[in-house]
Amino acid sequence: MSTSGTPGLDVLRVFCDAAGRHGNALGVVREGARFPGDAERQALAARLGYSETVFVDDPERGVLDIRTPGTALPFAGHPLVGCAWLLDLPELAPPAGPVEARSDGEFTWITARAAWAADRVPVRCGSPEEVDALPVPAPGGGWRYAWAWEDEAAGRVRARGFPGRGDGIDEDEATGSAAIALTAHLGRALNIRQGRGSQLLTAPGPDGLVELGGRVRFAEGSR
Structure with a gap:
C-alpha cells in the first residue's frame, strides 16, 4: 500500500x-x-x-x-x-x-527497561484541571510530562506530554516512554489518559522492567 x-x-x-x-x-x-x-x-x-x-x-x-x-x-x-x-x-x-x-x-503490550525512558522526567501537578490548563511550553526547555491523579486509589492519571524539541511536535498525544518513566517513579500500575483522550496502561515488573499496553488501529484512510 x-x-x-x-x-x-x-x-x-x-x-x-x-x-x-x-x-x-x-x-x-x-x-x-x-x-x-x-x-x-x-x-x-x-x-x-x-x-x-x-x-x-x-x-x-x-x-x-x-x-x-x-x-x-x-x-x-x-x-x-x-x-x-x-x-x-x-x-x-x-x-x-x-x-x-x-x-x-484488545491490548498490545511490550516490556521494556525503565532506564531507557530516564529522560522523560514526570512533573506532578495539583489536579487534572491544572494539567488541562497548561500552555504549550516554548521550545528548548526539554521534555515535560505533566501529570496529576484523577483517582489515586484506582491508579488513574491525567497527563500531557510536551517534547520541547522545536520540530513541529508541540504536544505528544500519547507517550509510552513517559508512561514507563512515571510507572517506575510511582512503583505501581497505572491507567493514563493523555492528550485528547488516549489511554495507556502500565504495570511495573522485576529488575527495572515495565509493561506498557494499549489499543492500536489503522489510521482512517490508511488501509
Whole structure:
C-alpha cells in the first residue's frame, strides 16, 4: 500500500480509547531497505511529520529504526507498541535492546527497561484541571510530562506530554516512554489518559522492567 505518496507506509494510531478514538499517529515503513540512507530516512520522517516514524529493517527479527522529525531514537514506547501489533512478533529489536511483546486481544503490550525512558522526567501537578490548563511550553526547555491523579486509589492519571524539541511536535498525544518513566517513579500500575483522550496502561515488573499496553488501529484512510 502507499500513504502520503510513500511506498510501503502504514499509518497507525497507538493508544486509542475504548471506542477506538484518538491515539498517537505512527508511520511504519515496512520495507526499510527502500530508504537505506540516514539522511534519506531523516528527511522522510521530517516530511511525514509524525511524532515518530519507524523503518523496519528486518521484519522477521523485528529490527527497527525509530525517527522523530529531527533525530533517531534508541527507544520509544508508542512506536514499539504499534509495531508489535502490526508485525505480530514476540520480540522487537530497537537500538536500545530486545523488547518482549504480546497481545491479549484488545491490548498490545511490550516490556521494556525503565532506564531507557530516564529522560522523560514526570512533573506532578495539583489536579487534572491544572494539567488541562497548561500552555504549550516554548521550545528548548526539554521534555515535560505533566501529570496529576484523577483517582489515586484506582491508579488513574491525567497527563500531557510536551517534547520541547522545536520540530513541529508541540504536544505528544500519547507517550509510552513517559508512561514507563512515571510507572517506575510511582512503583505501581497505572491507567493514563493523555492528550485528547488516549489511554495507556502500565504495570511495573522485576529488575527495572515495565509493561506498557494499549489499543492500536489503522489510521482512517490508511488501509
